[in-house]
Amino acid sequence: MKYVDEYRDPAQVKALLGEIGRVVTHPWKLMEICGGQTHAFLHHGLDDMLPGGIELVHGPGCPVCVTPLEQIDKALMIAARPEVIFTSYGDMLRVPGSTVDLFNVRAKGGDVRVVYSPLESLKIAQANPDKRVVFFAIGFETTAPPNAMAVLQARQRGIKNFSVLVSHVCVPPAMEAVLGSKHNRVQAFLAAGHVCAVMGYHEYPPLAEKYKVPIVITGFEPVDLLRGVLAAVKQLEAGKAEVENAYERAVTFEGNQPAQKVMGTVFQPVDRKWRGIGMIPQSGLGLRPEFESLDAETRFSVGEIVTQESPLCIAGEILQGLKKPPQCSAFGRKCMPQSPLGAPMVSAEGACSAYYKYHRDVIYG
């Protein structure tokens, strides 16, 4: 397939690995923000092929993992109501709440449906006027514009039985939280290419300058990932800390303006708690006051709730790059993809599920 096959060419992968090996002289620590990239590195075995000394620190870029427990519990409460059709991206269904997950709610008779696109959720609302349809709007800046469009369309088309449970998060405040931590080990970032396809990279130069870290916009195929690593390592070796775009075919400095515009019409920055990490100021997106009537939290009056995390799970340390999954006592024993204790074992982006799936049960680095 075009734009895929040529970026998986073994000869080019080998060439880039050779080039990285020639350039590197220090044991650098790079963080790939996006969990999709964590999975891609492990899936293609690139983490094992990188020259010794280069360590990948896996970032918090897994929206399923960082969606706060309160929001999951609210989703479970709303989804269990008999008049509700609860719609969600598939990954969310197995994420453990305080007691159960959305699959359990469905097993007990709740109408929980997986949608591929938020527009599908709107169609379900139109086809079921006697039901109240709720969409679980989670994700980073990549997903916020599609979700915002669903909200805007519901308003414009007068679809009154549709509402959203919002738990959006933003990447730059999370990068700053990582860099500002006293435990920080990250020396350069591979920035999330698809977040940047939407947002561009105008938010990054102040971060690179303030914390003296190279930030390289990176794609998802093997050649893209290694180009990101090479650019970051070259900068580190030269003592530079610049923002660089290594995903030129998909990302521009300004990003996708029409998408940013709709996102800004529907959402506004809010303080957001990240599961396992805690509150990060202005790190989330919530509905603007003019869209409050579409807010499921208001419609179903789910207020403050008491939550309960698994005492064994060390998801917080995993998400901050402080520990690797095999360092958790529950990894692969009490916590597995079929019966996860924490969200990183669930998702197609969670670091724990990547280590489990690709058998990286030995600690390295």
Next chain:
Amino acid sequence: MCLSIPGKITEIYEDGSLKMGKVDFGGVIKEVCLDYVPEAQTGQYVLIHVGFAISVLDEDEAMERLSTIREIAEFEDELNSDEVR
């Protein structure tokens, strides 16, 4: 979550106020929203995320970068053949 797949636009049409289209992912055709890529035309490749095109892929940029990597690969081959000698 932020997974996005490249696909080729085969058809563009309006649905209410939205620009929609059909996109071919190596043989699998899906309906997608093209409202965020108003400049996109049939035949172009777009990145699709949760049923929305978020970026039109820049073919010239892609070709240029790939040729740079090919040069690295050639250099790598030369190095290897030097080592053999």
